[in-house]
Amino acid sequence: MSEKTSSSIIKAALDKEPAALLFINARLVNVFTRSIEQTSVAVADGLIAGFGPRKAREVVDLAGRFLLPGLIDAHIHIESTLAGPVSFGRAAVACGTTAVVADPHEIANVLGTKGLDYMLEAAKGSLADIFYMLPSCVPATNMESSGACLGADDLEPYFDHPHVLGLAEVMNFPGVLAGDEDLLAKIALAKKRGKRVDGHSPLLRGKGLDAYLAAGMESDHECIRADEAKEKLEKGMFIMIREGTAAKNLADLLPIVTAQNACRCAFCSDDRHPYTLLDDGHMDSIVRRAISCGLDPATAIAMASLHPARHFGLARRGAVAPGYIADLVVASDITNLRAEAVYKNGLLVAQNNRAFAQSAAPSPVTPALSMNVAPGSLDFSIPANSTQARVIELVPGQVLTGHSIKTVPLVNGLALADASQDIAKLAVIERHRATGRVGKGFVQGFGLKKGAIAASIAHDSHNIIVAGMDDESMQTAAQEIINMKGGMAVALKEKVLANLALPIAGLMSEEPLEEIRSCLDTLIKEAVNLGCSANDPFMALSFLALPVIPSLKLTDKGLVDVEKFGFVELFV
Numbered sequence: 001m002s003e004k005t006s007s008s009i010i011k012a013a014l015d016k017e018p019a020a021l022l023f024i025n026a027r028l029v030n031v032f033t034r035s036i037e038q039t040s041v042a043v044a045d046g047l048i049a050g051f052g053p054r055k056a057r058e059v060v061d062l063a064g065r066f067l068l069p070g071l072i073d074a075h076i077h078i079e080s081t082l083a084g085p086v087s088f089g090r091a092a093v094a095c096g097t098t099a100v101v102a103d104p105h106e107i108a109n110v111l112g113t114k115g116l117d118y119m120l121e122a123a124k125g126s127l128a129d130i131f132y133m134l135p136s137c138v139p140a141t142n143m144e145s146s147g148a149c150l151g152a153d154d155l156e157p158y159f160d161h162p163h164v165l166g167l168a169e170v171m172n173f174p175g176v177l178a179g180d181e182d183l184l185a186k187i188a189l190a191k192k193r194g195k196r197v198d199g200h201s202p203l204l205r206g207k208g209l210d211a212y213l214a215a216g217m218e219s220d221h222e223c224i225r226a227d228e229a230k231e232k233l234e235k236g237m238f239i240m241i242r243e244g245t246a247a248k249n250l251a252d253l254l255p256i257v258t259a260q261n262a263c264r265c266a267f268c269s270d271d272r273h274p275y276t277l278l279d280d281g282h283m284d285s286i287v288r289r290a291i292s293c294g295l296d297p298a299t300a301i302a303m304a305s306l307h308p309a310r311h312f313g314l315a316r317r318g319a320v321a322p323g324y325i326a327d328l329v330v331a332s333d334i335t336n337l338r339a340e341a342v343y344k345n346g347l348l349v350a351q352n353n354r355a356f357a358q359s360a361a362p363s364p365v366t367p368a369l370s371m372n373v374a375p376g377s378l379d380f381s382i383p384a385n386s387t388q389a390r391v392i393e394l395v396p397g398q399v400l401t402g403h404s405i406k407t408v409p410l411v412n413g414l415a416l417a418d419a420s421q422d423i424a425k426l427a428v429i430e431r432h433r434a435t436g437r438v439g440k441g442f443v444q445g446f447g448l449k450k451g452a453i454a455a456s457i458a459h460d461s462h463n464i465i466v467a468g469m470d471d472e473s474m475q476t477a478a479q480e481i482i483n484m485k486g487g488m489a490v491a492l493k494e495k496v497l498a499n500l501a502l503p504i505a506g507l508m509s510e511e512p513l514e515e516i517r518s519c520l521d522t523l524i525k526e527a528v529n530l531g532c533s534a535n536d537p538f539m540a541l542s543f544l545a546l547p548v549i550p551s552l553k554l555t556d557k558g559l560v561d562v563e564k565f566g567f568v569e570l571f572v
Contacts, residue, residue: 012044013322015054019044021326021346022056029068029334031302031319041067043326046345050322066334068301069319070098070327070342071283073269074240074308075169075198075221078119078130079106079457079507080271082500082520085119087513088277089126090355095282096339097128098327101312103168103198105135107367109461110432110505112138112148114367116158118504121364123163127349127357131312133168133198134158136186139461140171143547143567144555146461147370147432152185159193165312166196169221171460171548173201174565176215177208187216196312202400202549205231213237219311221268223253224400230256238311239265241303243286245273246539247399250286254293262299266307273539274517281353284337297334370505371456371485373429373464374436378478380427380471382440384408384415386571390559391423392544392552394445394534399543403552403561405572408442415571417442417469419449419531425471428545429464429478430556431456431506437556441570443467443544447533451492452477453523455538456506458545463556465545481506488538490526497526 011017019042028037028051042049042056073092078100081088092100107115116134123130134155139146158164167190170176175183190197199217201209202224213235221240223229229239233256241257243250247270257265267286281288283304290300309318316324326346329339342350349357387410393402406423409416417425424446428439446453452468454477464481468474468491476491480499486506490497500519502509509516520538527537534540547553547560552568554560561568 006045009045009047009049012042012049012054018055018057019049020057022054022059023067024059024061025064026062026067027064028320029066029298029301031069031298031306032321034296034298034302036066036298041320043346046326046347047316048320048322048324048326062330065340066331067320068329068331068334069305069324070329070344071096071287071304072308072314072318073097073100073283074266074311075242075268075270076100076102077106077271078102078104080245080273081277081513082274082502082508082516083513084504084508084510085122085130086125087511089128089130091277091513092282093127093342093344094339094350094353094355095277096284096329096337096342097282098342098344099129099131099314099317101131101133101165101308103133103135105138105168105460106462106507107505108135108138108148108150109140110147110370110507111367112150113154115148115505118364118367120161120163125364127344127355131163131165131314133166133196134164136167136170136183137172137460141547143557143560144461144545145430145432145435145437145463145557151182152189155186156189159189159195164195166190167198169198169200170217171200173199173204173212176217177211184215191216199237200548203228209235221270224249226253226256229253233261233264240268241265242268242270243289244270245276245536246271246543250289251293254290254295257295257299262303263307265303266311267304271539273536274513274520278513278517281338284339287337291335291337301334367505371431371482372434373431373482374434377429377436377438378475379438380425380440380466380474382415382425382570383413384410384571385413388572389415389442389570390552390568390572392426392441392443392554394443394540396535399546399549401544401550401552404444406442406444419469422447424448424467424469425474426467426544426554427465427474428458428554428556429466431463432461439554439556439558441554441559445534446537446540447531449531451490451497451530453488453490453527453532453537453541454478454481455488455541456481456486456502457488457538457542459543460546460548461555462506463545465541467541488520488523490523490530492530498523
């Protein structure tokens with residue numbers, strides 16, 4: 001579909017020429033008026049031509065079914081699906097998602113501009129339209145080792161790309177408040193080009209929030225509490241209510257949405273693991289959840305279509321109206337929304353949760369692998385002269401972690417895991433520059449009784465992270481990650497029980513999402529056999545190295561107290 005208006009769309013709108021497609025007996029979800037309208041909808045040149053009876057080359061009788069705009073995810077990391085943009089796009093479209101605003105932060109932290117180039121090129125082969133926000137914090141902080149460093153000069157050329165909408169989540173809010181020159185330069189570049197700047201400021205309030213907004217931040221998807229989100233709304237922030245695989249904030253935040261402020265709110269997934277995407281859906285599942293919590297269905301749909309489109313300046317998207325792109329979803333029930341048919345630019349691309357259209361775009365060249373671990377890095381022994389250790393505590397359903405001091409067993413001067421207290425050892429191994437750095441600590445909440453789990457997905461720098469009950473199992477799991485050039489593994493002593501190779505930067509696979517999910521199911525099954533009780537243990541594991549989310553995290557450089565934004569000793 002061309003962005004240029006053709007004479008044929010005008011003639012079809014005037015009923016002087018037949019439309020390409022006419023939906024009759026449709027119950028149109030009008031996201032402008034928040035109403036349901038019985039009408040016919042005409043499509044020509046991939047655009048909505050108009051409403052009411054008219055000539056058409058093809059007629060589709062919806063027999064009273066609902067017709068609504070294609071859904072839009074306001075913020076997602078495609079890497080979280082473990083699939084490349086093409087496989088992700090097929091799964092998303094099948095759920096009724098026709099566009100996403102993605103932050104390629106994860107691959108950029110591993111491969112820098114080569115990662116950005118790959119994601120932009122791969123997006124051309126996606127059934128869903130993929131727009132990008134440029135990663136603002138590569139590395140996220142100086143408290144971890146990433147594979148790349150992207151300064152303002154590195155990002156500047158990308159702001160002119162037609163699918164780049166702005167600067168992604170500025171998660172180093174302490175850096176902003178401290179006047180970090182490079183961060184402020186990136187924000188200035190986005191502003192100069194009239195692009196958006198996404199924020200990322202969990203629990204930031206008061207004067208700190210004022211300063212953060214004054215620096216140019218416009219949105220936040222990290223709100224945890226209703227009063228926090230309300231203050232941010234009142235101060236002009238656009239609020240993205242997140243309901244992902246790892247972090248679920250919808251139930252807590254939905255009460256802030258009113259008829260007056262709903263236009264300043266949208267939904268996002270942030271992270272979507274394969275089984276969630278395939279079993280529960282994507283934006284459709286968030287809309288269902290919002291409606292079940294009491295939100296008006298038309299408003300819920302608008303928050304997943306019109307509102308993100310308007311916020312990001314996605315012209316002619318997010319609604320069913322003359323001149324708008326004909327990205328459409330057909331459903332029998334909007335209170336329990338499930339896409340029965342999905343049209344992209346006026347063409348049928350999916351039915352009954354299955355995408356069948358193929359993109360003609362060639363597959364991009366897979367970027368160079370990143371797995372550079374120094375010999376001798378797999379020593380997970382923890383010398384100690386105290387039994388009192390700081391322990392990271394998993395918080396179910398959140399990327400936040402707790403922080404406690406526990407008594408851990410000592411044997412021959414070495415601190416050990418303790419299954420009786422559900423305390424596992426945790427290690428983060430630097431994998432980009434062969435520095436040999438290994439951060440070591442403890443985590444409570446996995447439920448492991450034996451063995452180890454490991455992955456090369458560890459937000460945000462994506463070093464190798466491993467949790468386990470004994471050093472041998474941890475070494476086996478970590479070595480398997482190295483052998484695969486990235487991925488996930490479960491091990492018991494010297495035996496690898498399950499694995500999943502992720503050769504694209506150690507983050508994604510080019511295999512179909514269904515195959516990725518099958519391997520992931522086996523990984524989780526084997527982890528459960530080791531006693532693991534954590535919901536989605538690999539997702540939980542991946543966030544334990546993220547030193548911008550409170551309260552205690554572990555990086556290759558050591559244990560980080562996020563609230564103090566500094567390193568702390570493991571033993572008290």
